[in-house]
Amino acid sequence: MARIAGGDFRYRFAEHRGTLLAAAVFLAMFAIYGANHNAGFSTLVVTTAANKGVLLALVAMAQTLVVLTAGIDLSVGMIFVLANCLASQFVVGDALETGFGILIVLGAGLLCGALNGLIVIYGRLQPIVTTLATGAIFYGLALLLRPVPGGEINYDLADALTGDVFGVPASLLMLLGIVLVIWVPLRRSVTGRAIYAVGSAEAAAYMSGVAINRARFTAYLLSGLLAACGGLMLTFVTYSGEASAMIGGSYTLNAIAAVVIGGVSLYGGAGSAIGAIFGALVLRTIGDLLFVFDFDPLWQPLFQGVILLSAVTLGSLRLLRVRNRLDLFG
Amino acid sequence: EPDIVAGPGAEPECFAPWAQDTKYFKFAPKPGPYRIALANGFIGNTWRIQMIKTAKAYAEQPEVKAKLAEFKVVSTGEDLAAQLAAVDNFIAAGYDAIVVNAQNPAAFTPVIKRANKAGVVLVAFDNTLDSDEAINVNVDQKGLGIYWADWLIKNIPDGGKILEVRGVEGTSVDRDRHEGIQETLAASGKKWETVEVVGKWDDGTAQKVTADAVAVHKKFDGVTVQGGSTGTVRALMDAGHPFVPVGGETENGFRKLCGAHGGEGLKCASGGTGPAQVAVAIKTAIAALEGAVVPQSIRLPLATTEDPNFKDGENYYSDQSDNFFVGNAFPTCGINFTAQEIMGQSEQDQ
Amino acid sequence: MAFDPIFQMEGIAKSYGGVRALEEARLAISTGRIHAVLGENGAGKSTLIKIMSGVVQPDAGTMRLDGQAVRFATPKAANEAGIFCIFQELSLIPDLSVADNIDLADPPRRFGLIDRRTQRRLAEEALAKAGAEDIHPLAQVRDLPLSRRQMVEIAKALARRPRILILDEATSALTAGDVARVFAVLKRLRAEGLALLYISHRMHEIEELADDCSVFRNGRHVASYAAGSKSGNEVVELMIGREYSHVFPPKPPLPQEGPVLEVQGLGWEDRLTDISFAARPGEILGLGGLDGQGQRELLLALFGVLRGVAGVVRINGHPVSIGGPRAAKSAPLPMALIPEDRKTEGLMLPMSVADNLTMPALDNLSQFGVIDRRREAAAIREMMDLLAIKAADPAIPVGALSGGNQQKVVIAKWLMLGPRIILLNDPTRGIDVGTKQEIYQLLRRLADAGSTILFYSTDYDELIGCCDRVLVMYDGMIVRELAGDEITEHALVSSAFSLPGKAEVAHG
Amino acid sequence: MSAPPTISPGSSPLSRSRFGTLLARIDRPVLAAFGCIILLLLVGSLYSSSFLSPDYLLQQLQVASFLGLIATGMMLVVLLGQIDLSVPWVVTVGGMMSTAAAGWGPLGEALAIPFGITCGAAIGLANGIGVAWLRVPSMIFTLGMNAVAQGLMVLRTGGFAPQDHATSAMHVLATGRHILSIPNALFVWAIVGAITIFLLRRTTFGRAIYAIGNRERAAYLSGLPTRRVIVLAFMASGGLSAFAGVLLAGYSTKAYQAMGDPYLLPAVAAVVLGGTSILGGRGSYLGTIAGVILITLLQSILSVMQMPEAGRQIIYGGVIIAMLLVYGRQKRQV
Ligand SMILES: Nc1ncnc2c1ncn2[C@@H]1O[C@H](COP(=O)(O)OP(=O)(O)OP(=O)(O)O)[C@@H](O)[C@H]1O
Ligand SMILES: Nc1ncnc2c1ncn2[C@@H]1O[C@H](COP(=O)(O)OP(=O)(O)OP(=O)(O)O)[C@@H](O)[C@H]1O
Ligand SMILES: [Mg+2]
């Protein structure tokens, strides 16, 4: 039994290696950042970092769910933007109206996710193409809703969620809540495991009697929901809505990068949303480093590009250990 | 927070109030030299890069340099949240003033609050803020539309078919310029038909959509283009479209063409405010820090030139890049950059 | 049969696109019996059981379970009716743990969430039932060797408490030891009153296990009979529908030329240690021993696929260092490797037979990278005739061929290169008796033509029947060399289990 | 006898259809795409008859040529089962570097075009190495390279190449119409296209691309130079994107920041609408041609119809989905 127990640890570690690595990288980078910031780790600095980190983290979680099914979602950014525009319209007024507005926003996210899911499952189109197209549609809707930037939000709620609770950023607590309410149960549920199975070996999963379509659908559904949560949060941070293709695009792509840095396999079936969250925080911290180190503004884009490239290339160090060339192929 | 005081303010000819009822700010004077930051958003286009170069050129000018302990520029890219975070960081890091070119004018309410609480002077330009809590250095976008429309009305005696090449949809700038044009044309009493296409302020896009419009509608009597003016005129020339009056932005390339073909009927009105407005914003910030009384909303003069006044080396530079934005002179503020001064700024020096 | 059947199929028909996989097929199985299904590749065995287990839907026909007519829309439905299948193509999820896989479809739950502890316990029980206690329930399936995975597959089925258990060539990847254990399990299950359906190309397995047999040919049911009521030859002839004899071609005396392939002190990681042997032209050199003792690694090492290989390899006396398949093709004597898994390593299933055939030889069929269509076409025709590849048209996807013909394509595509050293990695796995015979004869022809053949097989009869010499490997070392009539089942088995210390290590 | 890759069958390993039906199925996407083009023009002609006028159509083909070059490179990469997200800034690199070269006196003037293309190919080389040797998923590596390319351009030029004016050669190539008023750009695309078709159908390189796209492991064990092929494909993609950048610079007589941004998603969409499987291993260049023309027309017609951006986006997405639902669905597994 001792053998097994000893073994257990090894296996469990192997399972979470990616996540742990991402977490370590983030902590290191953030330490450097704080150490060089005039204001150090003051509440304002941390809260500021948290607020923008959580935005990307939520979208990255959304991306993770689809990537786990061996798909890719190019529309998360646009769902994010659409939710932002909806929120700037409906999340206002007294508690009741606000709550109702939030339901509208999240519901819209679910609808978008459902649409993606249905097209991928019953239309049998490739996820990447499907979401490329639906992304355009979602953006169009956002633009209908908000021809020009503006709108408003329940300011008390916004301040509460972008502020801090006894020095702990409220946005982080919200993220924690979402992880506990959505990710953790999913990870341990049958459907959650089915999502991994589908991503890892669809045919085998089907033969084993796994409910493939339900798994896929759930993944897209929750992906839409999480992206909408992100959009909601964006509205709290910006007090307004904007139908910006630029923002949508950059969040989609950064989410993919975050997912990879977070140790989720783009081939599906392996990885965790927690890892993706840390991946997102790593990406954000790259941006912050620009602030504390005195880069010429015209050097900044190059610096960010190089760091991003190195971050995603880090994984290929494992190649050095490959002894059987066949292991090089997926 | 600044005190709200009665006008008139300092240097009224430069810091011109937006309207009669514009309120004035007076910040508690601070001893210099100052730490000033420029929180830029997107950087990947010509206008923004020239703006940053101009800002640095201005900060390098001796009399300005003397007043600055530090001038820091950060570009946060497309992402609005990142720009807001940058402003918050500057506040936290105790900068005296922050100059922003907002990704989205509506979004700054929260940071303005925080800035005012921390006694930091916040000055917005280009994309100004929908707020009267911070200083806005405004270009009269609608006025620009009116300016172009008037030019067409003046040059097309009895109305006709106008091609309007619009900017990036969903932005207030595009909306204001568009309204300025349409309202003026409508008010002119002449008969106008306008065809709208979206040029996204991008030469390539503008050129493509113009070409399409010409291929389909064959002939226009006049053109207005919010940006990418060079591309639009190129498209007309490539399509062999006869030269007609054009109201466009202040790209050097546009003015080059106007200068070259003015004789052949390409009657241009080139107007806008170049990236140099960042200099006015910085100047305003310094003034505010020194305790001068400044309007909350400043109206920038438009830098305009019409046919036949295009002069090489004066209001355009045939030896310079087409992409260069020319309207860099604000004489009333003692600001006048030649292309060389801006281009001279090499990337390395900090 | 005396027993009244628990499950019956009548007049089952199924065709894929143009291909008729099954027509008028029928089958009846009873509890407490092991029913063997025999047939050539493409006879329709897998299709039949895919229909039984709800993976595909029949075009026509009826199925009865306990007398009631049934239809299974999905594998799930079949499972709920107590029918479980262990497929020829594995149905495991590589990225999940063994435990996760074993109760993939309906794990133990608490408050709607998966109960890890119970799951762990059930997994250990199931593994024990299948006689595979050595597998750690938390290990990722991805990290297990093929034979271990096959055991997990079996454990997975047992964990579901089946009424009818189907094994479609479930043993084709197993080592002798595992096969013995599985057989014990199957016999116990029979005793417990399960109905078992067993598909294998291994006659001796069937002879050992089966109570009833049904033979299929070209998608039709040709005969059902009680086990042992027919001689093996009759059986085989039923299967292949023609005269059947001389399975293995005669072994000519070896030409006494010097060795073309010499290996000295070859080692790799901890999987291969101090391998030394030499092979002569015209020789078929077998690799024996339990599965996974380094035979595959040895072949890969020679083919240049492994990194950091120690030792010397000489071809025609020249030391060579081969950096990969490409280099192997252009070695002093061209080399070919018939890989283990034809579906993922041998073929591009969706591409046409033609494209697959010419893949390795493209360089020879082209000038400055431009393919010479005429020569290509000729080469393809030649190969298809040489190996009698049954394909309606070389332009159809190779994936549409049956296992045997696919395997022929894998071999043919390398022969096109005219290799002088041929490495074969268990080439007859899942191949029917008739095709095997063809392959054995082909190998001998190639040897007689002067090629040197290194032949790894999980199957003793093959080694005995085909090889001039056999190197028995254990734990990455050559523990014994058998030549001529030393090569007996007994010698192979005994030396396979022997420990490195005891056996006198033979150096070629 | 041997099947040209253009009729290599469905992506599902289990597909078992016969040769005849095969041909039919494979041609369908291409036919459907061309069908949609006709449909689109007819719909357009309801708005204005000039959508059918030759000079409008030639005009569209000229603009389509730019996208066509990019989509060609993208297709090669997609056939490998990869994707190239570095298109936007590689296009810009092509434009800026060629115009920059034009600044170096007569020699630079002459070498402007090849130089621009070379710079693009160089980035493609980096992409290829990242994917083939470092084995980073192309989805993410090319994304990073795109950021790096942007950084380099912003830095190198600080917004303006010291010389960012296109050479007359570039201008002529992009906008000239010398032979019976057919745009030169169209000839450029035609030539590149012809070469691509030849490569894909007749050469070992093409065969290797399809093989790798289907199963890299088997291709490697068959002794194909998988890495070299992958790198070459990415270099081709980079070079062609840069070439498009060169032409775009010639088209608007100058290079400028972010000039490639509008081309990434349309390129992917065009390739997929043309029936190429995004998973690799299957697709025909004819389809890509159809896809490119389709996308170009769609954008142009919607814009000329003065459809507001919102509507344009929704229709654009809707049309892509609708068309793929008509013919782009892959067969169900098992
Ligand atoms: N998914 C499919 N699509 C097309 N044809 C198929 C498919 N599956 C099987 N076939 C064809 O149906 C016939 C029967 O195949 P099946 O796999 O049942 O044979 P088998 O008896 O299992 O052969 P083997 O012994 O090689 O497993 C073969 O001709 C095969 O080519
Ligand atoms: N009853 C029999 N009579 C004559 N020859 C037989 C008989 N059974 C099998 N053979 C031949 O002996 C060889 C070994 O027999 P078998 O059918 O067991 O195949 P196998 O070698 O076990 O194949 P596999 O690799 O699937 O285990 C086969 O190739 C077949 O040609
Ligand atoms: Mg079978």
Ligand SMILES: [Mg+2]
């Ligand atoms: Mg078989």
